Structure formats: C-alpha cells, structure tokens
Amino acid sequence: MTDMSTGPAILVEGLTKSFGDVHALRGIDLSVPRGTVLGVLGPNGAGKTTAVRILTTLLQPDGGRALVEGRDVVRDAAAVRRSIGLSGQSAAIQEELTGRENLELIGRLYHLSWPQARSRAAELLDQFELTDAADRAAKTYSGGMQRRLDLAASLVGRPQVLFLDEPTTGLDPRARLGMWDIIRSLVADGTTLLLTTQYLDEADELADEIVVIDHGQVIAAGTSEDLKGRVGGDVLEFTVPDRARIADAVSAIAKIGEGEAHVDEETGVISIGVGGRGSEALIEVVRALDGAGVAIQGLSLRRPSLDDVFLALTGHAAEEEEQPAKGRRGRRRSAKKDTAGATS
C-alpha cells in the first residue's frame, strides 16, 4: 500500500471511446489527487457515464489509458475492482429484499464472513439512517432512501475510490440536500470521489476540482472559483412580485448594469451583470427602483453561478440537451443569456 501513496488516485490520459458513429469520448485527460473530489460536469450525452463505466472496468476504452490507484483498468481490472465502489444513475438494489438483506448480500460477495457481513450492513444502515426501515422490502422505500441504500451498497467493501454517477438525479430537493450531507461525510473520511452531475450547484457544493465535459471533450477544468472567474463580475438579482411592473423595473435599471438585464417571466426574477462595481451598483439599483416606484423582494448580489459559466464556455445552457418533460429541475430552467452577453 505504501508504494501507492504517491500519484493521483485516478489518472486518465487521452481516453477515447466510440459506439459506432457516436464518439462518446474524444480524448479525455483527468487527474484526481487522493482524498479529493472531482466533479465531472456536463449535460446528458456529454460522455460522463461512458467515462465512469471505463474507470469502473465495465467498458473497454478504444484508446488512451486509465489508472485507478495506480492500476490499469484494462490490464489489471481485478485489482481495480478491489479498490473501487460504484453507485450508478438508478438504484441498483434488489427491491424485493430488505435493505439489510441487500447489504448483507453485497458483503458476502465481497467475501466477508456472515458475522462480518452482518455487522458491516448494520453499520452502514445506521450511518445512512436506514435502521428503522432496515427490515422492510426496499421497494417500499422512498426514492431518496433507495438511493441511500444504493450508495451504502457501494461502500460495503470500503473502497478507496468511489464513483458516483449522477447521485441525485431524480431526487426531490430535500432528498438531494440529505445526499449532499452524506457525500460530504464520506469525503471527510478520506475517500477519493469522482462525481458526475448535470447540476451545476452540486459540483459547486461538493467538488474540489471541476471538469466540464461537452461532446466527449474536457472544455474547462479548475476550481469552482476559477471557472466563475471566467465569467467575470458579479450578478445582481431581485424579484418583482407584481409582474405588470417588470418592464418598468428593467427600464429603471437599464443604465446601471453591464449589458442587458435578464428577465424570467415565470418567476419575476430579474438579473443583471454589474462587473466589478457590485456594492455601488446595489445602491444605485435601490435608488432607481425606489424612484420608479417599483416594489421588489430579495435583492441580492451574487458571484456568478456555474450556470453562467457553462453558458459562457459552451454558448448553450447546460440543460439544453435534456429530454423534455421530466419536470424534475424546473427551478433552473432559465438560461441566463444576459450574463453571457456581459462576459463577451
């Protein structure tokens, strides 16, 4: 073990993979230091899952190489499997069995003895707050509980490197926050984590480093702050509860911002890029709106979100390739065209 303490936990160089004419990965490089979290961010179809499947030995790459804990995922796949855990996009659990049975089963398949498998299962059920539901069939669990059980299953073998493929996709906001807490606690234990997500705020929340993937290529990498720096400047945001006054508000603040204000007609949220003169602009906006007699709520100055970053990097919003009618992330529908304009 000691000889592996140097070098990154995950190293990927020039990884390519095609399915027929579809180039899922067009040469990806990644390096994840031990004990850190890499957020792989990108829309559906960007190649995130393909990369995870190659790193977890489920799929053979066409070109390039990938090492996990210094072991080649193709040539030394068996050793890689001993050091990883995987939790995929759907809950890969046996719904007819209880939560406890699911975890004991996985423990047995990791070649733990029965007593070991039992105590490991009990430990994880406790850690993931599933003890009360432990002896109920998993199909009676809520979506959030099922995902927690799935994540617990991926930890039975105490992996050094954990792969989470869109761990909160399909969860309601509360379950999502619960999942974030759990993921943070794993990281605190020193596990190296590679996390894919379509949610920009999720990468922002959990990842030390972020790579943005689009069409099978890394289009940007760095910390959340680095990426936000690329957008440049702060964003001022407020809500106009009376929709009829939105136009008045926009014209009142027109001269203050850099570029045009962006209006979300649905929610009445107006946002505007204000460059480096944040607090100054804040006062001006208050005066201007007061002068125009427009009542507002929740005026705030914020650093640009990764939403803004994605738009600035790719020219399209992160959710653009999302299949419609899933309705699960209505809250970030708005493509903030104005902030992209402000950066150019």
Add this chain to the structure above:
Amino acid sequence: MTAITVPAVQPPVGDPNLFTRARWAVSDTLTITRRNLLVWVRVPAYIMFTVIQPVMFVLLFRYVFGGAIPVKGTTYVNFLMPGIIGQSAAFATFGTAIALAQELKKGVIDRLKSMPMARSAVLAGRLVADTGRMFITILILVGVGYAVGFRFQNGFGLAVAMVVLATIFGLAICCIAAFTGLAIGDEESVQAFGLIWLFPLTFVSSAFVPISTMPGWLQAFAKNQPVTIVIDTMRSMALGGPIATNLWLSVAWLGGIFIVFVPLAIRAYKRAA
C-alpha cells in the same frame, strides 16, 4: 503530459491462487442463488407462475381438451403428464430471461461486475436457482398428475430418470433464455420474444397430442424437433416402450444446446452494457 506520466503503473497484484478463486466462485454462486430464491419466495406472482400455472395447465388439458384427444395404448392423462412436465420446464425459463433483463436494466449487473466477485457467479447462480425452482414445479406436477389419475408404468428407477431428464432439458432451455435475456436486455421485448419461440416449439410437439393428428407438413417439423424427442424419451421412461434411440438423440440435442448457448450467454453477460 510527460510530467503526468511519472506515477508509474503499479505492477499487477497477482490474482488470488486457484484454490481461493475456486472457493469464491462456489460461494459467490451460492450467494447469488440464495438471493434469487429469496426474491422468488417474496413475490406472489412468481409463485403463481411456477406453481399455479402448471397445475392449471394439467387440469385444463386433463378435463377440457383431454376428452377430445384420442391416444393409442394408454389413457390421455398418462400420455399428457410427461408432455406437460416438459412444457412446464421450458416455460419456467421465461423467468430466467426476464430476471436477467431486469437486472441488466436496473444496473444490478453493472454493480456486480464492478465488484471483486467471481464473474461466473451471476449466471451460474441464476441457472442454479432457476433449475431448483423448475425442479419444484416438476415434483408438484407429478403430485397433481397422481391426483388426477396419472401413474408411472415403468418402475421407480425410470420414473426418477424421467424427472432428471426433464430437469436437464429445462436447464438447457434456461441457457437459451439467459442468452436472450442478456442479449435483448429489455423485459417486455424478452417476454414477447419468448412467446415467439417457446410457444411453437412446445405446442408443435408431441407434448399434448399425438403428432399423427397434425397435417403432414407440420408433422415433418414436429417429429424432428428437440422438444418432441425429449418428451418422447420421457414418455417411454414413464410408460414403457423403446428408449435407447430417443435417449441418444436427446443427449445429442441437449449437448448441442449447451455447447452453443452456454458460451453465447457468457459472451452476452460480458458484453452487457
């Protein structure tokens, strides 16, 4: 680039020795078998398929169609039981294909493949559990057969041989089903496809009616297909009559199915995405 390549590839950790791996293969297979049987016991619908449906078939054919089907030299219920046991063994494999397709879709197989367990165990455990399940169905059918007038005519030894042959036959069909389940990977399609090949194969055979009652063109197929050959062998074992030729043909057919479909199923498992 060169700077990154410095962390050298670790030398492969040799796999555990052969003995350990063999032990794991067995214990992993048993774990998966246990899981599959637990699932089976928990779902009333599965019990219905393995127990009630075959019994219903016996009663339908015995009392509804039976009166209209003349057979030579024995009663219809004696003729029917070996046929219906063979047919039920074949139909039991629907469960194999559907279960594997579901596991594939839900990502269960992905998870298992990413773990350091024996890779053969998922398929082996599935076949062991499903064969066990099928064996129970066969025993229940023999019991129900006895209740409605069926009697083995040829001694205990050959009766046991018939049950064994039926089980091996079911296992062979199980391998085909495992391949279709993994290759198609979608529950509904697997089910539809199963109907397309299993229904003609079991019904256009000697399972329920004497082949001589079928039109000539159909007889050519019915006489020479494996289900007929296996069921005729089982029938001779249960009721008497020449066994040798059909037994060798059965062994050849079943052997052929194993030789073709076991590697196909393994390949489909490895490739399953």
